[in-house]
Amino acid sequence: MQxxxxxxxxxxxxxxxxxxxxxxxxxxxxxxxxxxxxxxxxFPDCQKSAVDGYxxxxxxxxxxxxxxxxxxxxxxxxxxxxxxxxxxxxGGIVPDNADAVVRVEDVVEENGQIRLxxxxxxxxxxxxxxxxxxxxxxxxxxxxxxxxxxxPALCYSGKKDVKVYKKPKIGVFVTGDEILEPGNxxxxxxxxxxxxxxxxxxxxxxxxxxxxxxxxxxxxxxxAKVLEKSNE
Amino acid sequence: MQxxxxxxxxxxxxxxxxxxxxxxxxxxxxxxxxxxxxxxxxFPDCQKSAVDGYxxxxxxxxxxxxxxxxxxxxxxxxxxxxxxxxxxxxGGIVPDNADAVVRVEDVVEENGQIRLxxxxxxxxxxxxxxxxxxxxxxxxxxxxxxxxxxxPALCYSGKKDVKVYKKPKIGVFVTGDEILEPGNxxxxxxxxxxxxxxxxxxxxxxxxxxxxxxxxxxxxxxxAKVLEKSNE
Numbered sequence: 485m486q487x488x489x490x491x492x493x494x495x496x497x498x499x500x501x502x503x504x505x506x507x508x509x510x511x512x513x514x515x516x517x518x519x520x521x522x523x524x525x526x527f528p529d530c531q532k533s534a535v536d537g538y539x540x541x542x543x544x545x546x547x548x549x550x551x552x553x554x555x556x557x558x559x560x561x562x563x564x565x566x567x568x569x570x571x572x573x574x575g576g577i578v579p580d581n582a583d584a585v586v587r588v589e590d591v592v593e594e595n596g597q598i599r600l601x602x603x604x605x606x607x608x609x610x611x612x613x614x615x616x617x618x619x620x621x622x623x624x625x626x627x628x629x630x631x632x633x634x635x636p637a638l639c640y641s642g643k644k645d646v647k648v649y650k651k652p653k654i655g656v657f658v659t660g661d662e663i664l665e666p667g668n669x670x671x672x673x674x675x676x677x678x679x680x681x682x683x684x685x686x687x688x689x690x691x692x693x694x695x696x697x698x699x700x701x702x703x704x705x706x707x708a709k710v711l712e713k714s715n716e
Numbered sequence: 717m718q719x720x721x722x723x724x725x726x727x728x729x730x731x732x733x734x735x736x737x738x739x740x741x742x743x744x745x746x747x748x749x750x751x752x753x754x755x756x757x758x759f760p761d762c763q764k765s766a767v768d769g770y771x772x773x774x775x776x777x778x779x780x781x782x783x784x785x786x787x788x789x790x791x792x793x794x795x796x797x798x799x800x801x802x803x804x805x806x807g808g809i810v811p812d813n814a815d816a817v818v819r820v821e822d823v824v825e826e827n828g829q830i831r832l833x834x835x836x837x838x839x840x841x842x843x844x845x846x847x848x849x850x851x852x853x854x855x856x857x858x859x860x861x862x863x864x865x866x867x868p869a870l871c872y873s874g875k876k877d878v879k880v881y882k883k884p885k886i887g888v889f890v891t892g893d894e895i896l897e898p899g900n901x902x903x904x905x906x907x908x909x910x911x912x913x914x915x916x917x918x919x920x921x922x923x924x925x926x927x928x929x930x931x932x933x934x935x936x937x938x939x940a941k942v943l944e945k946s947n948e
Contacts, residue, residue, distance in 0.1 A: 509898045513917035529904050556894030559905050573934065575894065577905045635917065639910040644899045662788030662807065666741045667876045672761050673791050673809045678871040685745035685867065689921060702805065 503650045509638055512630050514691040515648040521624040523641060526614035530559065531580070533572040534609045538591060538598055539582040540569035546600045550593070554578070569598060578610050585609035654690075655714045656683050657697035659707060665699075735882045741870055744862050746923040747880040753856040755873060758846035762791065763812065765804040766841045770823060770830055771814040772801035778832045782825070786810070801830060810842050817841035886922075887946045888915050889929035891939060897931075 486494075504518040533539065533554075540548050541564045548569035554576040564570065564579045569586075572578055578585060584604040591598040617623050623641065624634040630648070638646060662674045666681075680696065687694045697714060700706050718726075736750040765771065765786075772780050773796045780801035786808040796802065796811045801818075804810055810817060816836040823830040849855050855873065856866040862880070870878060894906045898913075912928065919926045929946060932938050 510913050510916075513913070525902060525904070528907070556892075556906055575892070575907065632914070632918070636910045636914045639898060639913045640908050642896065642898060642900075642902050642908040660788070660807070664874065666871060666874060668874075670757060670874050672757070673788055675760070675807065676872050676874040678868045681742050681745070681871045682864070682868045684742075686864075 504647055505650050506645045506647050508645050509643055512638060512646050512648060513635050515630050515646075515651075516691075517624055517626055517628045517630060517634070517646070518649050519647040520622055520626050521638065521641065521643070521646070523617045523619055523621050523623055524643075526619050527616035527623070527637075527640060528611060528613060530613050531578045531582075532611045533574060533576050533578050533585045534611050535585060535587045536573050537571075537585040537587045537609060538569040539572045539578045539585045539610075540564065541566055541581055542583045542603055542606070543567055546603065547597055548600075549597045582610065583607070651692050653693045653695065654687055655695050655697045656680065656687070657710055657714075658699045659702055660699070661701050663699050736879055737882050738877045738879050740877050741875055744870060744878050744880060745867050747862050747878075747883075748923075749856055749858055749860045749862060749866070749878070750881050751879040752854055752858050753870065753873065753875070753878070755849045755851055755853050755855055756875075758851045759848035759855070759869070759872060760843060760845060762845050763810045763814075764843045765806060765808050765810050765817045766843050767817060767819045768805050769803075769817040769819045769841060770801040771804045771810045771817045771842075772796065773798055773813055774815045774835055774838070775799055778835065779829055780832075781829045814842065815839070883924050885925045885927065886919055887927050887929045888912065888919070889942055889946075890931045891934055892931070893933050895931050 502518075507515065538548065538550070539554065543566045545567070547567075549567055551564070551568040551570050554570050554572035556576065559577060564581055570579065572585060583606050585608065586598075586600060586604050587609065591600055617637075623637050624630070628634050630638060630646075658677060658679050660675075664671060664674045664676045666676055668676075677699065680699070684694060684696060697710060700710055734750075739747065770780065770782070771786065775798050777799070779799075781799060783796070783800040783802050786802050786804035788808065791809060796813055802811070804817060815838050817840065818830075818832060818836050819841065823832055849869075855869050856862070860866050862870060862878075890909060890911050892907075896903065896906045896908045898908055900908075909931065912931070916926060916928060929942060932942055
């Protein structure tokens, strides 16, 4: 019987020949990056609101006329004059010249205008352009696992596909003259195959191609053949 | 915006109409049991060896003639006379009248017999019949998740299929006039769909049927319709 440390060393010493492939971004979760990824635009690409509220240019009064609302992608309409505000949803574009976004909860809306109890602090509730990443910035490195942190950034980047390492192939086989498959008739002294199903059930959560190779008798030569064939 | 606690309470208060189905054992990983499971035979069903070694009936000498080996399922051949031993692999059947199994590492084998340095303790390296569960014993309860602990026991039990609760269905939709799909052309002020892919990627690790419903505009009526339709 090989000890765990010995088996681990044998596995670690096998030279790897890693191959890469391009996959669609929506297939890239839990894959390993084979390239550095750079932003094509700033994250976010213009200043945006952190809340549902009203973007405004501060002036000496506490009343602002509601000019309309921020429409995604319509950057031209988003210009504010003194005394105007526009409604903006969370994530919506905030006009370049806005000083702050006031939460809907903090205003009284009446007759096409809003009234504030007090002036907001400058810059409040505005996420600045490039706050997360500037343009042409490295946002995920070669070798990185595309999981909960890097994967949303990849989706956000708008890239169509991405270069990743090919999945490892895992072959599973079990050995034992005494093995029965669930569904076989019970025979005293034999055991129903358990390792096959627990291993395959757990392995399917890994980013790997899994193949069940079979169940083989306790025969050294036969098992050696199976290992050699699997290696082809 | 609903607070987390409020949303959780709403979800908890929805009456559930749980349905069941029978699935093959090899499809039952991570499903929830809808029946109590009883053993049809003892776990293990006869006494077995915990090691690769020699099963023997102790006598006043330290030499034992190797009679042969324990063959899975051939319970008849597994009878020992005084002074005899049989080779038995880990998990192999140990004759009813054996006193102990001595590890291969602890014997010297020569001329069809083994020699021990000292007599083993009685019962050593023998797993008793029914040691894990006797016959007709409850081994997994209704409501139990069939995961790493209960699932191998289910496989081991030799049952062909099992009654489980049907998987929940999870519909995912995203909202926002500003959403682009990866592959669409970049448009300043819009954002590429991120929630869709991260949610679907994470949800696929759950035992649930997942459906992507679509992306809808920020329109209360439209979203209400989507929710009503999903509920049908």
